[in-house]
Every structure is written in structure tokens, then in C-alpha cells.
Amino acid sequence: xxxxxxxxxxxxxxxxxxxxxxxxxxxxxxxxxxxxxxxxxxxxxxxxxxxxxxxxxxxxxxxxxxxxxxxxxxxxxxxxxxxxxxxxxxxxxxxxxxxxxxxxxxxxxxxxxxxxxxxxxxxxxxxxxxxxxxxxxxxxxxxxxxxxxxxxxxxxxxxxxxxxxxxxxxxxxxxxxxxxxxxxxxxxxxxxxxxxxxxxxxxxxxxxxxxxxxxxxxxxxxxxxxxxxxxxxxxxxxxxxxxxxxxxxxxxxxxxxxxxxxxxxxxxxxxxxxxxxxxxxxxxxxxxxxxxxxxxxxxxxxxxxxxxxxxxxxxxxxxxxxxxxxxxxxxxxxxxxxxxxxxxxxxxxxxxxxxxxxxxxxxxxxxxxxxxxxxxxxxxxxxxxxxxxxxxxxxxxxxxxxxxxxxxxxxxxxxxxxxxxxxxxxxxxxxxxxxxxxxxxxxxxxxxxxxxxxxxxxxxxxxxxxxxxxxxxxxxxxxxxxxxxxxxxxxxxxxxxxxxxxxxxxxxxxxxxx
Numbered sequence: 152x153x154x155x156x157x158x159x160x161x162x163x164x165x166x167x168x169x170x171x172x173x174x175x176x177x178x179x180x181x182x183x184x185x186x187x188x189x190x191x192x193x194x195x196x197x198x199x200x201x202x203x204x205x206x207x208x209x210x211x212x213x214x215x216x217x218x219x220x221x222x223x224x225x226x227x228x229x230x231x232x233x234x235x236x237x238x239x240x241x242x243x244x245x246x247x248x249x250x251x252x253x254x255x256x257x258x259x260x261x262x263x264x265x266x267x268x269x270x271x272x273x274x275x276x277x278x279x280x281x282x283x284x285x286x287x288x289x290x291x292x293x294x295x296x297x298x299x300x301x302x303x304x305x306x307x308x309x310x311x312x313x314x315x316x317x318x319x320x321x322x323x324x325x326x327x328x329x330x331x332x333x334x335x336x337x338x339x340x341x342x343x344x345x346x347x348x349x350x351x352x353x354x355x356x357x358x359x360x361x362x363x364x365x366x367x368x369x370x371x372x373x374x375x376x377x378x379x380x381x382x383x384x385x386x387x388x389x390x391x392x393x394x395x396x397x398x399x400x401x402x403x404x405x406x407x408x409x410x411x412x413x414x415x416x417x418x419x420x421x422x423x424x425x426x427x428x429x430x431x432x433x434x435x436x437x438x439x440x441x442x443x444x445x446x447x448x449x450x451x452x453x454x455x456x457x458x459x460x461x462x463x464x465x466x467x468x469x470x471x472x473x474x475x476x477x478x479x480x481x482x483x484x485x486x487x488x489x490x491x492x493x494x495x496x497x498x499x500x501x502x503x504x505x506x507x508x509x510x511x512x513x514x515x516x517x518x519x520x521x522x523x524x525x526x527x528x529x530x531x532x533x534x535x536x537x538x539x540x541x542x543x544x545x546x547x548x549x550x551x552x553x554x555x556x557x558x559x560x561x562x563x564x565x566x567x568x569x570x571x572x573x574x575x576x577x578x579x580x581x582x583x584x585x586x587x588x589x590x591x592x593x594x595x596x597x598x599x600x601x602x603x604x605x606x607x608x609x610x611x612x613x614x615x616x617x618x619x620x621x622x623x624x625x626x627x628x629x630x631x632x633x634x635x636x637x638x639x640x641x642x643x644x645x646x647x648x649x650x651x652x653x654x655x656x657x658x659x660x661x662x663x664x665x
Contacts, residue, residue, distance in 0.1 A: 172367070173388045175420070177633070178222070179203060185239040186218075187634060189395070189420070190225060193388055196365035197228040200384060200395050204242035204278070218243065218278050219323065226251050231352075232370060233258040234397030235381035236265035237459060238274060245275035248349050257362060259372060260355040261380025261514050264497060265459065267353070270346040272493045273337040277324035285335070287314040293333060302327070302335040305344045358382065358411070358513065376400025376410035377610050378460040379498070379514035383413060392416035398634065399612040399620055403430050405471065406464055406515050410612075415623050422634035423643035424611045425576065434607035435468065438572070439477055441603060442543075445570040446482060450601075451541055453563050454572045455556040455583065458490035458547040461575055463498050463525060464608050465545060470527040480528040485535050487555055488547040492532040498525055538562050549575030551582035551592070560596050569600035574608045614646050621652070629654045 173193050179186025186205040191198050202225070204218045226247060233256055234240055244256065244266070258266070270276070281304045290300050302324065309315065318327055328335055356362060356372055363369045367389055372382035377398040384395045394416040402409045445452050456462045466486065472478035486492055501514050503523050512520050519525065538544070538559070546555040560582060563569050577583035582592040587604060591597050612620065621630075630652065632640040640657040647655045 173386075173391070173393070175393070178225070179205065187234075187240045188225070188243070190228065191386060191393075193365065193368050196368045197224070198364060198368075198370075199225055199228045199231045201234055201240040201397075202231055202243045202247055203240040204238050204275075206239055219246075219280075221246055221250050228252070228254055230254045230364065231256045232372075232384050232395075233262055233266065234375065234384065234395065235378055236262050236269060237378070237398070238269065240397070241266045241269070242275050243278065245270060245345065245349060246278050248352065249279050252352075254352065255354045256349075256352040257354050257356055257370075257372075259358065259380040259382055259513075261501075262382070263350075263353045263355050263380075265378075265380060265494065267346055267350055268493050268497050269459070269490070270349060271339070271342055272490050273339065273342050274490070276337055276342055276345055280321040280323055282318050282321055283324070283327055283335075284309070284312070284315050284317045286312050287316040290316065290331075290333065299334045299336045301338050303338040303341050305338075305341045307344055308338060308340055373413055374408065374411040374513075376402065376404070376407050379407065379501075381407075383410070385413060385416060391418070393418045394420065396421045396620070396633075398422050398424065398610065399616065401430060401609050401612055402616045402619075403432055403434075403607060404464065404610070405435075405467060406460075406519060408516055410616075410620060412620060412623055415625060415628075417628065419621075419624070419628055419630045420633050421617070421621075421630055422611070423617065423632050423639050424634050425606075425609060426612070426614050426617060426635070426639055426643040426646070429613050429615070430607045430609060432607075434605070438468070438574075438605045438607060439472055441570075442472070442572065443477055445601075446478065446541075446543075449541055450568050450570045451538070451563070451566070452543045452570050452572060453559065453600075454543065454545045454574060455549050455551050455559075456491070456545055456547055457549045457575050458488055459494050460610060461549065461608055462486060462488065462491040462545055462547065463495050465574055466495065466527060466530065467519070467525040468608075469530075469543065470522075470525065473527050478527075482529065482541065482543060484527055484530040484543045484545075486530065486532050486545040487534050488545070490554075491545070491547050495525070495532060549573070550577040550584065551586075552578075557582065557594075560592055560594055564592070564596050564598040564600050567599055571598075571600050571602040573602065573604040576609070577604075614643065617643070618650065626651050627654055628652075630656065632657050 176190045178188040187201040187203040189200040283302045283304055285300050285302045293300050324335055358372050358374050361369055361371050370384055370386045375381040375383045375397045377400045383397050386393045394413055399410050400407055454465055456465055473480050502519055502525055548554050548556050551557055573583055585592050586598040586602055632643055644655045
């Protein structure tokens with residue numbers, strides 16, 4: 152029954168577009184926001200654009216099962232073009248390589264470094280079915296203290312474990328946990344070994360650098376302004392041009408420059424993730440004023456955030472507040488997510504580079520490079536045990552449904568001296584979504600802390616910015632809306648048609664482009 156449901160899901164999810172001698176098939180990001188994956192085929196080339204995981208939301212209730220699906224034709228593709236490092240665009244690459252993908256992975260240098268950093272930090276490898284092994288003695292110890300067991304799969308670790316216990320069958324990590332009744336954490340050494348194999352597939356390209364894929368297909372990246380290294384992609388085949396937006400920046404980032412406005416093309420696949428949101432640079436002042444009031448009222452400020460880019464943007468904003476004298480440098484700041492701290496260290500390494508040509512410093516705005524740091528004074532990138540003294544605390548995930556954010560719920564939400572600042576999009580049914588609706592969390596905790604949401608840290612374009620991105624296009628160009636749910640797709644379709652764009656389609660049916 153489960154296989155039948157999955158088969159129906161992928162039939163509904165996929166659609167093909169035939170354009171000149173090129174076809175494009177969607178395997179994700181056409182109805183749900185997540186799981187971005189497209190297969191572009193010509194007569195003599197097959198390339199994948201993104202290979203991301205599905206994240207559970209109102210549409211995708213069985214994300215783990217959907218994340219295990221890799222079709223044979225994707226494995227046989229010659230290359231992947233990766234728009235950016237977020238896991239809903241990159242997270243299935245470990246599974247694809249494990250299943251036999253031999254091609255190149257084209258990306259910018261920043262995307263390469265960020266993606267590999269996520270993989271090294273245990274992202275993506277849990278989806279692969281394996282015969283896992285672990286220390287039997289460690290498992291016995293953790294049963295009494297409800298801790299986690301380190302699980303391994305590479306030969307490098309076998310000699311270092313005295314009493315090895317194996318899984319009988321090849322299973323995913325999720326299934327292993329259910330069977331054994333304990334929590335496992337992936338071995339970092341095993342992740343490093345696997346990441347080195349994946350790294351050999353990467354080829355880093357500069358923005359606006361042409362790459363020839365076959366006799367009749369070439370491509371180039373242009374800056375998408377979403378996160379460091381993010382790109383839109385222009386493919387050209389037989390004189391026709393196709394544009395994949397990837398995710399587009401909001402234009403309100405203090406980190407990244409705006410996206411590059413693409414040249415005129417013949418066909419566009421455009422994201423519309425949060426097109427109805429409207430932000431202004433002045434909205435940073437709302438965040439700043441609320442934080443200042445919370446600190447002056449002796450409150451603990453908790454900011455559940457996303458590990459990649461959102462946490463770093465918040466840390467940089469705290470630094471700017473310190474520089475402006477708005478935030479005391481004596482207030483302790485903690486970032487306790489190991490995943491976020493890996494990315495923060497990578498950002499910090501990049502921004503502190505000396506004697507590097509300006510043309511090569513393309514992760515951030517030049518002002519960020521001039522400062523030489525993204526970190527506020529008195530910040531500590533580490534776990535802590537005591538949450539009772541005044542501090543600014545950053546954790547992940549942003550919706551409080553996973554990781555340390557979920558674990559902090561009973562510690563933080565039942566205290567009146569806590570102010571929760573939500574800086575990411577949250578699913579209404581997530582823990583964060585529930586507390587914004589004044590409802591109990593999934594853990595049964597009733598929130599008594601103050602809570603408020605801020606959209607200005609968004610990494611996605613609103614409608615005004617989408618119009619700017621389209622400003623060089625002919626209004627007759629065919630546009631397919633991707634990376635968007637049905638509600639947002641309908642909104643952007645109506646808004647675009649009101650502005651004279653007459654050929655806009657929601658990518659949810661099989662279509663042929665003449």
C-alpha cells in the first residue's frame with residue numbers, strides 16, 4: 152500500500168516540459184515548496200538541477216519515505232547543477248552518489264564549501280539504507296541515561312570498537328532507531344570519509360562563466376542573492392535559453408548583495424516561496440527596538456533559527472547593534488547549535504581573509520569584508536547547561552520541531568522572563584506555529600513566555616523584487632511557478648497577470664511548450 156501511495160505521489164509530482172529539443176521533468180518543488188529536483192534532457196545530455204530533500208509540512212506528511220526515492224534516470228545523469236547549499240536543494244546528493252551517480256556537481260565555490268560542510272556535520276547520510284554498527288557497551292550505558300549512541304558504517308571505524316553490534320538488515324537510521332528503541336547519532340569520522348568521496352564530484356564555477364555540457368547545451372550561473380554562493384542558472388540549447396531561478400534573495404539582506412537581473416530568455420522556472428510577504432530595511436528597527444526593550448527588562452532572549460544563513464544573519468545584526476551602541480557588549484550571547492556553529496566558523500573564515508582580490512570576495516557585501524568579522528563581542532559558539540541567567544540564546548531549528556530548539560521548549564516556554572523572537576518561516580502546525588497561535592506545543596507545553604515573529608531576515612524575494620528580477624524579460628515569456636505551494640502560486644500568478652504577464656503557469660500538470 153505504501154509503495155502504491157508513493158508511486159501516485161511521484162506521478163502527481165512530476166511533469167515534463169518539451170521545449171525545442173529539450174525536455175524538463177520535475178521531481179520536486181512543483182507542488183510542495185521542498186524537494187527541489189529537475190531533470191533537463193537533450194538528445195545527447197542529461198543534467199539535474201538541484202537534488203533536495205522533502206521536509207515535512209501540510210502537504211508532505213511522509214517526507215522520510217519520499218526522501219528515499221531516487222530514480223534510475225537521475226543516477227545516470229551526466230551532471231548536477233546545484234543552485235545553493237540549503238538541504239531542500241542539496242540534501243539528497245549523498246543518496247544519489249551512494250546509488251551510483253558518477254557525474255560532475257557544478258556549483259559556485261561558496262555553495263561547494265557550504266554543502267560539504269553540512270555533509271561533514273551529519274546531514275544527508277541518514278537517508279541511506281545500510282548495515283550499521285555500533286559499540287555494544289556504549290549502547291548498554293546509554294539505556295540508563297537516555298543519551299545517544301554513535302553509529303558507524305565505514306571500515307575506518309571498525310578497528311577502534313571492541314564490542315561491535317550490527318544491524319541485521321540494511322535500514323535507514325530512522326528505522327534503526329525504531330527497532331532498537333534508542334537514539335543514534337552519525338559518526339563524524341564516517342561522515343568525513345563519505346564527504347571526501349562526494350567532494351571529488353564537485354567542480355566550482357564563477358558567476359557568468361560559461362560551461363559547455365554537450366555540443367548543443369551550455370550553461371552559466373548568475374548571482375541569485377539568496378545566501379552566499381546562491382545562483383540562478385541559464386541554459387542555452389539550439390539558440391533557445393531557459394532560466395532556473397533557484398531561490399532569490401529578498402534584497403533586504405545586510406549580508407548579501409542583490410541578485411543579478413538575468414538577460415532575456417525564452418522560458419523561466421521561477422520561485423515564489425513567500426511572494427506575498429513585504430519587507431523593508433526599516434523593519435530591522437522593529438527587531439532592534441524589541442530586543443533592546445527585552446534586555447532592559449532583564450529578559451532572557453531566545454532566538455530559534457535556521458542553521459544555515461539565518462543564524463549568521465542574526466549574529467551579524469547583533470554585532471551591528473553593538474557597533475551602534477544599541478546593545479551592550481556585556482550581554483552574553485550563545486549559539487548552541489553545532490550545525491549552525493560549523494557554518495558560522497566557515498563564514499568567519501571567509502570574511503576574515505586578508506590580501507584577497509575584491510573580485511574574489513563574492514560571499515558577502517564588501518562592507519562585511521571590511522569589518523573582518525560577523526561575530527558580536529561576548530559571543531560563545533558552544534553548548535551551555537544553565538539557561539537561568541540573562542542572555543541572548545540562538546538555537547536551531549527555527550520551527551522548534553527538531554534538535555535543540557525542541558529540547559529547549561520545556562525549559563524556556565514556561566518562564567515569564569523569556570522573550571522568544573522567531574526569525575524564520577514556521578509551519579502553522581509546528582511547535583513554533585502553535586505557540587504563535589497561543590496553543591500548546593506537541594510536547595503539551597503551554598507557553599507563558601512572550602513571543603513575536605519577524606520576517607525581515609527572510610532570504611526570499613517578495614513580489615516587488617520578483618518584478619525587478621523579471622525586468623529584462625518580454626512579458627510574453629512563458630513562466631512556470633516553482634518552489635511554492637498552491638496558495639502562494641495562485642497569488643503570484645494573479646499578481647503577475649495584473650502586471651501584464653500573460654503566460655504564467657503553476658507547475659502542477661503535464662504541459663508541452665510549443
